[in-house]
Each structure stands twice: as structure tokens, then as C-alpha cells.
Amino acid sequence: MAALARLGALIEVIAQPIYTWLFGIATYGLYVVLWSAVNMAEKIVDLSLTQALQRIVPVEDEEAAHGAVKFALLVTVIPASLIAAAVTFFAPQIAQWVSASPEDAARLPQMIALFAWALPLWTFVEIATSAARARRAFGPEIRLRIFWEQCARLVFAVGFFFAGFTSSGLLLAHLLSLALVAILSVRLLGRYYDLGLMLRVPVPKPLRANVLVSGIALSPSAIARRVLNDLPPIILNVMLPGAQGATAAGLFGIARKVASVPLIVRQAFLYVLAPLSSAQAALDRAEIAPLYAFSSRLSAALVLPLGGLLILLASDILSLFGPGAGAALAALVALTLGRMGEAIFGPATPIVEMTGHRLLPLLNSAIGIAVWGGLAAILAPGLGAEGMAIAVAIGAVVIALAAVFELWLSDGLVPFDFLFLRGLLAGGLGLGLLAAAGLALEPLAAPIRAILLLATIAPLCWITLRIGLDREDRAALGALGRKLRLA
Structure with a gap:
């Protein structure tokens, strides 16, 4: 069932050529760099609680399971939102470190400030869907993240391109698709958890400690794997100047996605x-x-x-x-x-x-x-x-x-x-x-x-x-x- 649901990832592979034709390889490369940065930041912020829930929820009682998910959401989404606010404030300074084509460079601070809010959205989606996965609900979670997210992003990207958003259209499409999936993730949580109980349930200190220790113990290895996946296009972008760096990141992103x-x-x-x-x-x-x-x-x-x-x-x-x-x-x-x-x-x-x-x-x-x-x-x-x-x-x-x-x-x-x-x-x-x-x-x-x-x-x-x-x-x-x- 999970393998069939993962076939939705083919939509993403099909969508990438459309993005490069519409926005160009350099702009696509800039998008790859910013999304890789968000992915790396999310893996740090979530403290690997996505994996900790896989350990805790299957063996805890219902009240403790609900408390674990509630605690995981609080300690990840709030810091992610604060980081997004800081990136928005310092976007002009951050933009100086990012290589982009001349067309994108003029709007780069605004693009960074906007896309920073993908971090709290993606953090919420990761925690919420991992909570469903901990209930062994594999198919619905994968279809939501792989199929519906990619379909929505493709529709938004095409729409923004024809509306004239040639530089920021792909980033806006990604942001809106994440917002849509975050809303749907609330519904997914409601299928496998009692949302009312989740709001009311106390989170005792031993449970908080169990969740944090389980997650933090796994966090370094999870961050390390994310580094191997997402740091390469960022390094290529920083290493090479201007459009050359953005294009190199785009080429690596294309190869990574197809592979x-x-x-x-x-x-x-x-x-x-x-x-x-x-x-x-x-x-x-x-x-x-x-x-x-x-x-x-x-x-x-x-x-x-x-x-x-x-x-x-x-x-x-x-x-x-x-x-x-x-x-x-x-x-x-x-x-x-x-x-x-x-x-x-x-x-x-x-x-x-x-x-x-x-x-x-x-x-x-x-x-x-x-x-x-x-x-x-x-x-x-x-x-x-x-x-x-x-x-x-x-x-x-x-x-x-x-x-x-x-x-x-x-x-x-x-x-x-x-x-x-x-x-x-x-x-x-x-x-x-x-x-x-x-x-x-x-x-x-x-x-x-x-x-x-x-x-x-x-x-x-x-x-x-x-x-x-x-x-x-x-x-x-x-x-x-x-x-x-x-x-």
C-alpha cells in the first residue's frame, strides 16, 4: 500500500520539467537552494520528534499518545515560526550570500523573506503526518504529502506564471501548496486522534522527557542525512558566483529529483x-x-x-x-x-x-x-x-x-x-x-x-x-x- 501511494512521487518528477520551462534553470536552481535550506532547518527544529513518535505512540496508552503528539507540535512549530520571523527581518543580509541570476537578484530579499514561512508550515506537516504514520496509517499520509501537495503546487505554479510572476511564482506556489497540505494535515490528525482530547490532555514531565530524549538521541543522525541530501546544492550555489551558481544548483536538483x-x-x-x-x-x-x-x-x-x-x-x-x-x-x-x-x-x-x-x-x-x-x-x-x-x-x-x-x-x-x-x-x-x-x-x-x-x-x-x-x-x-x- 505504501509503495503504491509513493507512486505519487512521479507527479513531482513530471512537474519539474514544467517548472524549468516556465521559470528557467537558474530560477529553478534558486528555488532548489531555498527549499534545501528550509529542509535542513526543519530537520534541526523538529529534534527528530517525527521519528520519536514512531517509538512512543505504538507503545503508550491513548492519553499519553495524544500528549506526545501535542508536545511535539508545540516544541517544534513555535521555534520554527520564530526562526521564520528572524529570517524575514534579516533577509537583505542573507540575500548577499545567495547566488542568483541578475533577474532574480533584484527581488531576492523579498523572495527569501516570503519563503521563510515555508519552515513552520513544513514543520507542522512533518509532525502531523508522522503522528498518523505512528498509527500505521501509511497510505493516507503519503498520498497527502506526495500526491496532493505536488498536484496543488503544479496548479499554483502554472497559474502564477501566467499571472506574470516569473521570478517568485515558483516560491509562491510552493508556499501555498504547503499551506493547503497543512490544513489537510489537521483533518488527517482528526482521523487518527481525538483533537479535543489533544487540546485538553496534560503533558506530564516524564512524558515530555521521554519524547525529547527519544528525539534528540536520533536528531544528529537525521540532521547528518539531511546534510547529505540538501547541503550539496547550497554549496554549489555559494561556491559559484551569480547565475553560474544558481544554474549548478538547478542541474544538481534536476539530477537528484529524477534519480x-x-x-x-x-x-x-x-x-x-x-x-x-x-x-x-x-x-x-x-x-x-x-x-x-x-x-x-x-x-x-x-x-x-x-x-x-x-x-x-x-x-x-x-x-x-x-x-x-x-x-x-x-x-x-x-x-x-x-x-x-x-x-x-x-x-x-x-x-x-x-x-x-x-x-x-x-x-x-x-x-x-x-x-x-x-x-x-x-x-x-x-x-x-x-x-x-x-x-x-x-x-x-x-x-x-x-x-x-x-x-x-x-x-x-x-x-x-x-x-x-x-x-x-x-x-x-x-x-x-x-x-x-x-x-x-x-x-x-x-x-x-x-x-x-x-x-x-x-x-x-x-x-x-x-x-x-x-x-x-x-x-x-x-x-x-x-x-x-x-x-
Whole structure:
């Protein structure tokens, strides 16, 4: 269910070319930089209470669960609002550090002051939707954040462009879409919590301490992972002057967004396994092993053909982003390979976080960031977005590998058995068939080749799942598996 809901992320990938055509790569790059800054600030402000709720809500009583969510909202949204007010006040000074095209530079202080208010909105959405996820309500939360948010943003962006907002239109669209999703998040909270009880319930000191300690313990590792995802375009923007810095950030943003498609599979398991692992760890930690192994096998069978398709169609996809976007080709390939590696190594990271290993996620992230930082310092000055993408890809895979190794040492959880090898070989077979089809179709015109390759991916994934999963795994896919005749 979570994987199907995550398919809404494809709307975001489809929307990005529209944004670059309407507003240009430099303006899109400025938007990527400001949104990355908001994302990083949110991860600091929320104190990882989004993850702490996954630990606390499944095991607490109803009154304590409501109190935990109430406390999490208060201690995150209020500081986020104060930070937004400070950024608004100091926007002219902050604008001096941001590279932008001449057209955007004139309005940059106003754009920064306006977009700062995305921080409290996004903080509220993150806490509210994580509270729903803690109730194991995966589908509604993901559809709200991925599908409806992206649809609203696309509609607002097109509307603002035709209304003449050529520089600030994309930022305004993002802000309004967040406001809409924040309103819908209140309704989502009301489905899984009693809002009246949440307003009335006291939050005793032991509960406050439990929420804060659980969150703050996870916060450094969460911030570190966010640094790896959002700091690269900011560094590129600051490192290169004017439109050059904005364009480099835009190219990296394009590559990062397109390369996120293989992560649909991995993110589905990340969303689901965090609360499930937390609840299961309180009962019998050994029962986490089947969940871990199943998700790793399924990821291996699906991600290789999906990533291969992205690489084969990379040039065609980038051509949709308008003139100049082809410069992101090497960055897109590097990030896609990195995402494939992350997904194949499975969802070890949330299991480590949710089963009491509070220092290990920080250690993993520190190792990954050290690898990324060293490689970025060497590669980014000369290669720009391409060098940064290579550094990010390697750093992300190192983090995933470290979590796998730690679960093996601490809990004896190893997903790499014969069944995993079967899924991996099936995914490799799908990748090989796809590559052969790409070579055979090379003489055709690019649009025809792209359409034919896209047409092959669904039956190819069916084959990899049919071959790569055993009968029990296919039966675990439930009604969807039966409908697709996999079971």
C-alpha cells in the first residue's frame, strides 16, 4: 500500500520539467537552494520528534499518545515560526550570500523573506503526518504529502506564471501548496486522534522527557542525512558566483529529483518498517528479521530494472527540462547508481534507529558525511554538479552499508541469504534484458526508442518479481499480487 501511494512521487518528477520551462534553470536552481535550506532547518527544529513518535505512540496508552503528539507540535512549530520571523527581518543580509541570476537578484530579499514561512508550515506537516504514520496509517499520509501537495503546487505554479510572476511564482506556489497540505494535515490528525482530547490532555514531565530524549538521541543522525541530501546544492550555489551558481544548483536538483525514482521502492519500506520495527522490538526482536529480509529481496528484484531504465533514458528525460539541462547527464547517472545501491542494501537504517541503537545512526551518518565531504572537496571545484553527485552517491551507499553491518553484529540480522541472491539475480536479469533492448532499439529515433523502453518496464518488473520471489513472498503481496497473477 505504501509503495503504491509513493507512486505519487512521479507527479513531482513530471512537474519539474514544467517548472524549468516556465521559470528557467537558474530560477529553478534558486528555488532548489531555498527549499534545501528550509529542509535542513526543519530537520534541526523538529529534534527528530517525527521519528520519536514512531517509538512512543505504538507503545503508550491513548492519553499519553495524544500528549506526545501535542508536545511535539508545540516544541517544534513555535521555534520554527520564530526562526521564520528572524529570517524575514534579516533577509537583505542573507540575500548577499545567495547566488542568483541578475533577474532574480533584484527581488531576492523579498523572495527569501516570503519563503521563510515555508519552515513552520513544513514543520507542522512533518509532525502531523508522522503522528498518523505512528498509527500505521501509511497510505493516507503519503498520498497527502506526495500526491496532493505536488498536484496543488503544479496548479499554483502554472497559474502564477501566467499571472506574470516569473521570478517568485515558483516560491509562491510552493508556499501555498504547503499551506493547503497543512490544513489537510489537521483533518488527517482528526482521523487518527481525538483533537479535543489533544487540546485538553496534560503533558506530564516524564512524558515530555521521554519524547525529547527519544528525539534528540536520533536528531544528529537525521540532521547528518539531511546534510547529505540538501547541503550539496547550497554549496554549489555559494561556491559559484551569480547565475553560474544558481544554474549548478538547478542541474544538481534536476539530477537528484529524477534519480529519486528508484527510491520509491526503498522509501516505501522506510516509511513502513520504522513503526513496525519499533512495535515489534518491544515484543520479539527476532520477528523483525522476516520483515527486513522480505523488503531487501523485493527491493533487489525491482530496483535494478527501474534504475537501468532511468540510465538508458537519461538523455531523453533531461531533454524534457529544456535547453541546458543535458549538462546534468553525468550527475543523473551517478546519483541513480547511488540510489540503486542504497535500495539494494535494504532498509537497515530505520531498523537500527527504531530498535534502541541510538548512537549507531549518528556514527553511520558521520562516516557517510566524512566520505562525501572529502570527495566533494576534491571533485566539486573542477566538475561542479557532476563531482558533487559522485560524492553524494558514494556517501549515501556508505551509510546504508554501515547500517547493514551493524544489524549483523548487534542482532544477527542478515538479509543476504539464498532468497536475496535469487531476487538480486532476477533484478540483474531484468537489467540485462533492458540493456539489450536499449542497444537493439538504438537505430530508432529517440522518442520511439524511449516509448518502447517505457513499454517494456512493466512486463519486465513482473518477470523479475515472478522469478525473484518465492511463493510465500509473492503471496505476501496480497490482493495486488493476486490481481497481477504473481501469487
